Amino acid sequence: MKFVPQDAFAGNTGYRLLPLRFRRLPWDDDRVLVTSMAGDWLIAQHKDFERVVEGKLDCTEPLFAEMEARHLIAADPNHSTLAPLLSQYRTRKSYLEHGPALHIFVVSLRCHHTCAYCQVSRQPVGNTIFDMSEATAAHAVERLFEWPAPTLTVEFQGGEPLLHFVRVRTLVEAIEQRNRSEGRTLRFVIASTLHDLTDEQLAFMRDHQFELSTSLDGPEWLHNANRPRPERDSYQRTIEGIERGRKALGEDAVSALTTLTRRSLEAPHEIIDEYRKLGFHSISLRPLSPYGFARKTEVRNGYPMADFLQFYEVALDHLLAINREGYFMEETYGRMLLSQLLTPFSHGYVDLRSPTGAGLGAVVYDYDGRVYPSDEARMLASMGDHAFALGRVDESVSAWLDSPAMQRVLAAGVAEALPTCADCAYVPLCGADPIDHYARQGDTIGHRPTSDFCRKQMGLFDLLLQRWEQGSATDQRILEDWALRATRRGIAREAEAA
Amino acid sequence: MNKLDAKVQLDGWAQPTLLKVATLPEFASGLFPLERMVLDLRDPKVRTAFPTFSRLPWAGFVVNDPEQAPAGRPWVAIPPETLNAQPGDVIEVVPETSKAALRYRRGANNNILFATERCNSFCLMCSQPPRDIADDWRISQICALAELIDKNEPSLTITGGEPTLLGSGLNRIIEHCANALPHTQLHVLSNGRNFGGGMLASSFTGLHPALMWGIPLYGHHYGLHDYVVQSKGAFAETMRGLYALEAAKQRIEIRVVLIKPVVEHLPALVRFLYRNLPFVEHVALMGTEPTGFARAHHDELWIDPADMSAVLADSVDYLTKRDMRVSLYNLPLCTLPRSLWPYARRSISDWKQHYLPACESCAVRERCGGLFAWVTPAWTSRALKPVLEGEEQCTSH
Numbered sequence: 011m012k013f014v015p016q017d018a019f020a021g022n023t024g025y026r027l028l029p030l031r032f033r034r035l036p037w038d039d040d041r042v043l044v045t046s047m048a049g050d051w052l053i054a055q056h057k058d059f060e061r062v063v064e065g066k067l068d069c070t071e072p073l074f075a076e077m078e079a080r081h082l083i084a085a086d087p088n089h090s091t092l093a094p095l096l097s098q099y100r101t102r103k104s105y106l107e108h109g110p111a112l113h114i115f116v117v118s119l120r121c122h123h124t125c126a127y128c129q130v131s132r133q134p135v136g137n138t139i140f141d142m143s144e145a146t147a148a149h150a151v152e153r154l155f156e157w158p159a160p161t162l163t164v165e166f167q168g169g170e171p172l173l174h175f176v177r178v179r180t181l182v183e184a185i186e187q188r189n190r191s192e193g194r195t196l197r198f199v200i201a202s203t204l205h206d207l208t209d210e211q212l213a214f215m216r217d218h219q220f221e222l223s224t225s226l227d228g229p230e231w232l233h234n235a236n237r238p239r240p241e242r243d244s245y246q247r248t249i250e251g252i253e254r255g256r257k258a259l260g261e262d263a264v265s266a267l268t269t270l271t272r273r274s275l276e277a278p279h280e281i282i283d284e285y286r287k288l289g290f291h292s293i294s295l296r297p298l299s300p301y302g303f304a305r306k307t308e309v310r311n312g313y314p315m316a317d318f319l320q321f322y323e324v325a326l327d328h329l330l331a332i333n334r335e336g337y338f339m340e341e342t343y344g345r346m347l348l349s350q351l352l353t354p355f356s357h358g359y360v361d362l363r364s365p366t367g368a369g370l371g372a373v374v375y376d377y378d379g380r381v382y383p384s385d386e387a388r389m390l391a392s393m394g395d396h397a398f399a400l401g402r403v404d405e406s407v408s409a410w411l412d413s414p415a416m417q418r419v420l421a422a423g424v425a426e427a428l429p430t431c432a433d434c435a436y437v438p439l440c441g442a443d444p445i446d447h448y449a450r451q452g453d454t455i456g457h458r459p460t461s462d463f464c465r466k467q468m469g470l471f472d473l474l475l476q477r478w479e480q481g482s483a484t485d486q487r488i489l490e491d492w493a494l495r496a497t498r499r500g501i502a503r504e505a506e507a508a
Numbered sequence: 509m510n511k512l513d514a515k516v517q518l519d520g521w522a523q524p525t526l527l528k529v530a531t532l533p534e535f536a537s538g539l540f541p542l543e544r545m546v547l548d549l550r551d552p553k554v555r556t557a558f559p560t561f562s563r564l565p566w567a568g569f570v571v572n573d574p575e576q577a578p579a580g581r582p583w584v585a586i587p588p589e590t591l592n593a594q595p596g597d598v599i600e601v602v603p604e605t606s607k608a609a610l611r612y613r614r615g616a617n618n619n620i621l622f623a624t625e626r627c628n629s630f631c632l633m634c635s636q637p638p639r640d641i642a643d644d645w646r647i648s649q650i651c652a653l654a655e656l657i658d659k660n661e662p663s664l665t666i667t668g669g670e671p672t673l674l675g676s677g678l679n680r681i682i683e684h685c686a687n688a689l690p691h692t693q694l695h696v697l698s699n700g701r702n703f704g705g706g707m708l709a710s711s712f713t714g715l716h717p718a719l720m721w722g723i724p725l726y727g728h729h730y731g732l733h734d735y736v737v738q739s740k741g742a743f744a745e746t747m748r749g750l751y752a753l754e755a756a757k758q759r760i761e762i763r764v765v766l767i768k769p770v771v772e773h774l775p776a777l778v779r780f781l782y783r784n785l786p787f788v789e790h791v792a793l794m795g796t797e798p799t800g801f802a803r804a805h806h807d808e809l810w811i812d813p814a815d816m817s818a819v820l821a822d823s824v825d826y827l828t829k830r831d832m833r834v835s836l837y838n839l840p841l842c843t844l845p846r847s848l849w850p851y852a853r854r855s856i857s858d859w860k861q862h863y864l865p866a867c868e869s870c871a872v873r874e875r876c877g878g879l880f881a882w883v884t885p886a887w888t889s890r891a892l893k894p895v896l897e898g899e900e901q902c903t904s905h
Contacts, residue, residue, distance in 0.1 A: 013632060013805070016735040016769070050783055069731070075773075079728035079780050089730045091744035093751050094784040101786070353830075354783045494829060 020069050021086025028095065030082045032059065033435035037476050048098035049350060049438035050080040053479065102438065104356040105363055105371060108159040112360055112372040114385060115150060115181060116167050117142045118174035119377055119392070123203065123244065125237050126311055127269055127298055132169050141174045142377040149403035150375040151184045155192055156407040157373070165199040165223075167385075169377075172202050175211055182218050199223055203237075203244070204251025204264075212258040222255045224248060226266040226288075228274060228281035236271050252288065267294040270318065271311045278325040286337060294342040295325055297466065299386070299446075315462045319469040326477065333488045340492045348474055348493035350439035355497040360384070362441035362467075366423035369400065369416050379403045381410055383419055386445045398445055419444050422454035430458035436471045510859040513609035514590040517574050520582025521603040526611060526649070527567055528656040531595040532557065539659055546570045546584065548595055549577075568601075584608055598656045612657050618857040619657075619664050621650045623671035623678065629699050630738040631724075633767050633802040633809050638669055647677035651684040663693035665722075672702040679711055686716040697722045697763070699737065704748030709756040720759040720789070723750060726770050728780035736770065747784075754787050761790040766839075768811040771819060778823045782830050791827055793820065794855070795838030797880050798887035806886055813843035814891035820844070824851055841876040843889040849875075856880055870894035 029047040034056065042059050045051040054062070054073065061067055062083065067074050069085065077083045081095040119140035121132035133140040142150075154162065164185060166178050182198060189196055200215065201223045215222070226248055227233040233245040255264040266288075268274070268281055285293045297318040298311060325341070332339050346359050360367030361384075369383030379402050382388040387398035398419065400410035410416060422444035425431045431440070446463050447456030458464045478489045528534060530545040531554050547561060548554055548570045554561070568582030570593065577583035584601050586593050586608060593599050596614030601607075612619055624646060627638035650666075657664070664685070671678050678696075685694050694716055700723040703709040712719065723746065727733035730743035753760055762781060764770060770777070774793075781791060795813065796802055802809060813820075820836070827834045836848060837855035844852060854861075854877040862881040867873050872895045879888070 013630075013738060014735075016731065019734040019740060020731050021740075075729045075731065076776070078730075079776060080783075085730070089734065089741050089744060091730075091747050093744070093748045097751050097754075098784060354786055490829070494831075498831060 017070075019089075021089040023069055024065070025067070025069070025074075025078075025083045025085045026087075027063065028081055028084050028092075031433060031435040031437065035476075036472050037480070043435050043475065044077075044082055045435045045438055046081045046095065046098075047438060048081065048095055048102050048354075050082075050098060050354070051351075051435075052076055052080055052082070098354055101354050102356055105358070105367070106365065108161075109157050110369070110371055110373045111159040111161055111358070112163045112165065113154055113157075114165045114167055114372065114374040115142070115147075116169070116374065116377045116388065117171045117177040117181070119169040120173045121168060121170040121203075122173070122205065123170070123237055123239055127236065127271060135173060140169065140377055142177050142375075143379075144177075144180065146375075146377070146379040146403055147177060147181050148184065149379070151181065151188060153373075153375070153381070153403055153407055154185065155188055155194075159194070161195040161197065163197045163199060165201060167201045170203055170205075171200055172204075172206060172211065179214060182214075186218070197221070202251075203248060204255055205239075205244070205247040207251050207254055212254060216258050220259060220263070222259065222264045224251060224255075224264065224266050225269060226252070226285070227268050227271075228277055229284045232274060232277055232281070235273060236269065249288070261289070265292060265294075266290060267296060269296055270298065270321065272313045272317075275313060275317055275321045278321050279328050282325060282328050282332065282339070286332060286339060291338050292340050292342055293329075295322060296343070299389070315465040315469070318466065319473070322470065323473055326473065330477070330481075330485050330488055334484055338491075340495070344470065344474055345492040345496045347439070347470055348478070348489055349496035351471070351475060351478070352490055352493040353497045357496065361443060361446075364423070364425035364437070364441045366419060366442045366444060368398075368419050368423065368443075368445055369411070370423075373400075373410075375403055383416060384445055386443075386449060387415075390445070390449055397448070418454055422447070422456075428455060428458070430464070434468075436467065439471070440467055510592050511590075512859060513607055514586075515606055516584055516586055516590055516601075516608045518582075518584040518601055518603065518606060518608070519574075519577070520568060521584075521601050524600055524602045524604075525567065526598055526600050526652050526656060529570055529593055529595050529597045529599060530566075534595060535561075540656060543567055544656060546599070550586075551595065570599075596658055598653060611653050613859075614658055614661075616858055617854065619661065620857075621653065621664055621666045621681070622646065622668065623650065623666050623681070624669035624673055626673045627668060627670040627699075628673065628701060628739065629670065629742060631765075631801065632736055632738060632805050633765055633796050633800075635797040635800040635802060636667075636669070637800045644674065644677060647674055647680060650681050654681075654685050654688045657689060657692070659689060659691065661689060661692045663695060664689070665695045665697060667697040670699055670702075671696055672698050672708065676711075679715065682712065682716050682719065690717060693718045693720065695720050695722055695761075699724060699742070699746060700749035700753070701739075701742055701745035702749065703752040704745045709749070709752035709758065712753075712758055713756045720761055721753055722761045722763050722792070723753075724763045724765065725750075725777070725781070725785075726764065726767075727773060728776040732769060732773060736765075736767070750785060750788075760785075760788045761792060762788050763792045763794060765794050765796055766811070766813075766816060766820075767796055767809040769808070771811050771816050774819050774823050775826070778826050782827065782832060786830070786832070788832065790833045790835065792835050792837050792855075793823065794836075796887070797838065797882075798884065799880065799882045810887065812891070813839050813889045817845050817848075821848060824848060838877065838880070840879060840889070840892060841872050842870070842893055842895055843891045853877065864888070864892065866892060866894055868894070869896075871897045871899065 030044055032042045032044045035041045040056050041053055042056050043053055058073055078085055084090050119133045120135050122135050171178055198218055199221045204224045227236040230245040234242055237244045252264050329339055346357055349357055360371035363371055372384055374382040374385055374388045376388050381400045382398055383400055398415045400413045400415050423442050425437050425440055425442040431437050443463055444454035448454045450462055451457055478486055527546040528540050529548050531548050531551045542565050544567055546568045547566045550572050562578055571577050571583055571585050572587045574585050591608055598612035600609045600611050624643050625639040625641055726736040733743035734740055824834050834851055836852045841849055841852055856877050860881045861878045863878045
């Protein structure tokens with residue numbers, strides 16, 4: 011038998027660059043993050059990376075094999091294969107496979123709160139013309155099953171959907187009736203303040219395995235300041251609602267989100283500690299969105315994205331400290347970004363996809379029978395701008411997809427093809443949000459150097475990567491744990507409640 | 509170590525014949541045709557019942573001594589010291605060479621169906637050096653064998669050589685197993701190279717209810733993998749093959765032999781597995797079997813398991829955290845950190861499983877897979893020593 015030494019298997023020397031992007035690390039000028047088209051990556055010395063680009067890397071250097079294994083370079087094409095890169099790409103983009111899975115039903119715009127940051131322009135409690143009619147609901151159920159997704163998440167939103175619970179009930183019953191022949195996997199979510207929950211409502215939600223999503227902005231003083239009710243008891247009612255929900259549906263059935271006003275930015279520790287006190291293991295820290303009433307009150311409540319990023323950094327370090335103490339708590343947006351950095355998988359979050367999740371991952375059926383590709387699009391509509399209305403529930407799904415609104419969303423919906431994004435090292439892990447850019451900048455394509463969306467993404471990716479890269483072994487484990495849990499859960503929560 | 513074949517005395521057989529060794533339960537089960545069974549006259553209960561039984565159309569008889577053989581009927585003499593053939597086993601009698609061989613052993617931990625001696629790789633550590641011979645006759649032999657295997661056999665392994673070199677013959681074997689043994693897990697060990705092109709992978713879709721492919725990968729880039737399997741382009745072919753199997757909805761296990769050049773890059777390999785093949789169901793990290801080509805490459809291949817502890821622990825932890833199931837094969841417990849014991853399997857086939865004198869006093873011998881029978885001092889870990897009573901409880905290493 012005759013065996014051949016390893017160097018004989020190197021193939022022809024030399025290599026080609028595969029599509030790659032890079033970014034000098036903000037915390038270390040000497041090193042760069044290099045990402046592949048599928049979002050695999052490594053961190054290298056800048057001078058070594060320069061040699062890579064110049065074609066001077068030697069195939070015996072360890073970096074050569076590393077760059078090959080992460081699909082940043084391709085050596086001898088007769089011996090190598092692009093199959094793993096293509097597989098990674100398919101895996102990363104697998105959210106495209108089955109069409110929209112998230113279906114938001116706005117059953118009423120009525121609400122008993124008068125939040126200054128309300129994104130949807132809620133209506134007074136007695137104004138029933140802002141309720142979804144029976145006929146609209148019936149059409150919406152027909153349309154829901156025209157989509158091919160094997161799993162359908164049906165999320166009820168408002169206003170306050172509990173104020174029109176009869177519609178929630180008839181929709182659930184009609185959907186389940188229809189599903190007897192369809193055989194899809196159904197998931198029901200309700201985004202609600204949980205105030206004034208009746209036993210009857212809870213029993214119904216328990217019978218249909220609802221998940222509850224509510225708003226909790228922090229400790230009592232902050233929550234009541236952000237979310238005023240005439241009785242000044244929103245916090246107390248929310249806490250009661252959470253407790254009753256947990257009792258009826260199980261501890262894990264209730265999740266909460268925090269909307270951050272300028273007031274909130276001063277209280278990162280207090281907000282997180284409040285969640286811990288209430289036994290939550292998950293928190294969502296969301297900056298204000300420029301929609302609905304939030305736009306009108308921007309001067310009073312708003313803040314620059316840099317302030318949010320500063321807040322987030324303090325919050326992240328506090329969360330890490332809490333986790334180090336042995337109490338598991340994750341931040342949902344950070345978890346999602348980390349899952350993109352640290353796993354090869356796709357994600358269920360509709361606002362950070364490329365191609366965009368608007369219309370491709372989510373559909374919104376509004377109370378008045380209009381249909382939108384995203385919550386943001388209906389928020390714009392509630393401000394009088396119907397630019398992104400896909401059509402009405404009595405029209406077919408294909409008519410919606412053919413609509414000028416959908417074409418407009420798609421034309422700006424591929425991040426890899428957008429100016430500035432196209433060259434960004436984070437783009438394989440990021441997404442396009444044409445409607446957000448339209449809302450903020452008046453243009454679906456947008457201008458990245460002044461884009462708050464981009465500032466937020468870049469800021470958070472940099473922060474999370476730095477904490478992971480420079481963190482202690484314990485901190486690395488905590489952040490990896492967030493990322494791995496996100497993918498283990500399969501499709502995580504997809505939408506954010508108003 | 510138990511022998512799998514032996515010279516025997518026999519008579520009345522016209523050609524090589526596969527036979528199920530039968531006593532009363534095998535007869536009573538009614539699952540196998542009498543014409544393909546040999547009645548085991550070594551069994552006292554059978555001897556008692558013999559007068560009634562003898563007239564049935566048995567293929568022949570197993571005896572201890574030729575003098576026990578009934579006149580005018582085929583027989584084979586297998587006294588205990590020749591071959592450990594037990595009721596339920598399948599033996600092959602070969603008249604030209606006067607040999608009997610064990611082809612299936614009831615209750616053994618790892619029964620194999622040997623598909624071919626041919627292979628398209630030439631691995632540095634191959635324990636079964638390939639031969640380029642025409643052995644397609646094995647296809648029908650395996651099918652015949654499958655018919656005589658116990659219906660409640662939990663699992664069988666099809667190995668070689670490279671089984672896909674049988675072409676559609678492999679499909680025939682797998683389909684035949686699905687029909688004859690629908691409850692038996694089938695594990696096919698292939699290098700996966702032939703699945704990359706054409707329709708081969710999809711031809712297995714739905715063919716068998718419990719089929720798993722065991723496919724080796726030795727590096728995170730072609731330079732290393734191709735060297736280990738001594739075949740240019742093999743890495744690319746195997747990777748393409750793995751994706752073709754995934755597309756064909758096949759279950760996949762990745763098998764990694766822990767030779768020195770592979771261990772040196774194991775962290776990069778497990779990362780590569782997670783990033784590129786997260787759909788594989790199981791990863792087996794396996795100690796080297798010191799036979800075949802491996803013996804000739806001791807210096808290039810040998811790394812003492814004691815020197816792998818840290819990298820093995822990290823790799824197992826990495827994969828486990830990512831929901832990729834891992835097992836460790838062919839590594840004695842005393843060479844592994846305690847934290848890895850739950851992953852160690854008694855993987856060495858019982859007939860070639862071996863323990864050293866040092867193992868006599870070991871408290872965990874019953875849980876340990878031991879060593880390959882052909883182990884030599886050069887292939888033995890310096891960490892090999894009996895685990896003492898009480899030590900096995902220690903969970904921190």
